[in-house]
Amino acid sequence: GAVVSQHPSRVICKSGTSVKIECRSLDFQATTMFWYRQFPKQSLMLMATSNEGSKATYEQGVEKDKFLINHASLTLSTLTVTSAHPEDSSFYICSATSQGKNIQYFGAGTRLSVL
Amino acid sequence: AQKITQTQPGMFVQEKEAVTLDCTYDTSDQSYGLFWYKQPSSGEMIFLIYQGSYDEQNATEGRYSLNFQKARKSANLVISASQLGDSAMYFCAMREGWGTGTASKLTFGTGTRLQVTL
Numbered sequence: 001g002a003v004v005s006q007h008p009s010r011v012i013c014k015s016g017t018s019v020k021i022e023c024r025s026l027d028f029q030a031t032t033m034f035w036y037r038q039f040p041k042q043s044l045m046l047m048a049t050s051n052e053g054s055k056a057t058y059e060q061g062v063e064k065d066k067f068l069i070n071h072a073s074l075t076l077s078t079l080t081v082t083s084a085h086p087e088d089s090s091f092y093i094c095s096a097t098s099q100g101k102n103i104q105y106f107g108a109g110t111r112l113s114v115l
Numbered sequence: 116a117q118k119i120t121q122t123q124p125g126m127f128v129q130e131k132e133a134v135t136l137d138c139t140y141d142t143s144d145q146s147y148g149l150f151w152y153k154q155p156s157s158g159e160m161i162f163l164i165y166q167g168s169y170d171e172q173n174a175t176e177g178r179y180s181l182n183f184q185k186a187r188k189s190a191n192l193v194i195s196a197s198q199l200g201d202s203a204m205y206f207c208a209m210r211e212g213w214g215t216g217t218a219s220k221l222t223f224g225t226g227t228r229l230q231v232t233l
Contacts (some may be wrong), residue, residue: 034220043206043223044160091158095221102148102167104221106160 002028004096006107013084014115021079021110023094029074030096034104035067038091047092050077084114118142119209119224127230128197135182136192136227138207144168147211149190150221151181154204163205166190197231204228 003026013019023033032051036044048069050056056069066088071077077096081088093109120139128134140149151163166174166181174181182191194201205228208221 043225044221046220046222049220093158093160095160102165103150103162105162106152109158109160111158 002026002096002101002103002105004030004094004105004107006094006110008110009108010111010113012113012115015085016083019081019084019112021081021092021094021112023077023079023096023107025075025096025105028096028101029098030077031074031098032096033071033077034095034097035069035077035079036093036095038093038109040091044093047079081112084112086114088112089114118222119207121207121224121227123227124225125228125230127232128194129232130199131196133193133195134197134229136194136205136207136229138190138192138224140188140190140207140209142188142209142211144211147209149181149183150208150210151179151190151192152206152208153201154206154226156203160206164192194229199231199233202229202231 005024007022035047038044046059047062048056048058050069050071052071052074058064068080091111095104095106097104118141147168150165153161164174164176164179164181166183173183178195180193204226206226207224210221212219
């Protein structure tokens with residue numbers, strides 16, 4: 001299968017700081033990347049869909065100004081959690097795919113803890 | 116309305132036995148895809164197997180097979196010869212708009228925790 005790298009795997013930050021998470025497709029060009037959030041013992045909830053070179057499409061209830069997504073190249077998308085607060089603590093995971101591919105390949109996830 | 120339903124929050128299976136994880140879905144699309152992912156405690160989501168709605172034969176990948184029953188709207192995962200390393204959360208997911216050429220989102224079920232015992 002294809003390889004998607006996500007970094008960092010874990011981050012602990014103070015309330016009010018911003019955190020950037022990177023998602024890279026290592027062996028294919030990802031025209032579309034997805035960002036999910038997962039609370040403990042729950043399923044994955046889609047936050048936004050990111051197409052290379054265009055603005056991300058956010059799911060209902062997800063704050064665009066809070067969760068900034070950039071997909072500037074075919075191999076990299078970033079999620080920035082701005083002014084993080086304890087309620088933003090969660091597991092964030094990205095996936096990548098491309099046109100014609102049936103499968104979304106996932107990164108290893110980032111566990112964010114906001115103190 | 117929930118589109119993917121996994122009714123088994125937890126399952127136990129003995130090593131070397133086969134186990135079936137249930138998944139039912141709901142969609143009005145004629146073209147869709149069904150997927151299974153494995154999530155070990157480390158958190159990564161590992162793709163296992165998929166089935167397109169127009170595929171006539173059930174998908175198989177090694178020890179994994181997908182029992183696709185379109186009329187019943189079910190897509191159960193069968194793991195044969197279970198191994199200790201199979202212990203994990205298993206998520207069923209659906210992608211609508213299959214074959215449109217665009218990459219559309221996955222909708223996930225709530226997952227089933229599988230525990231393989233000696």
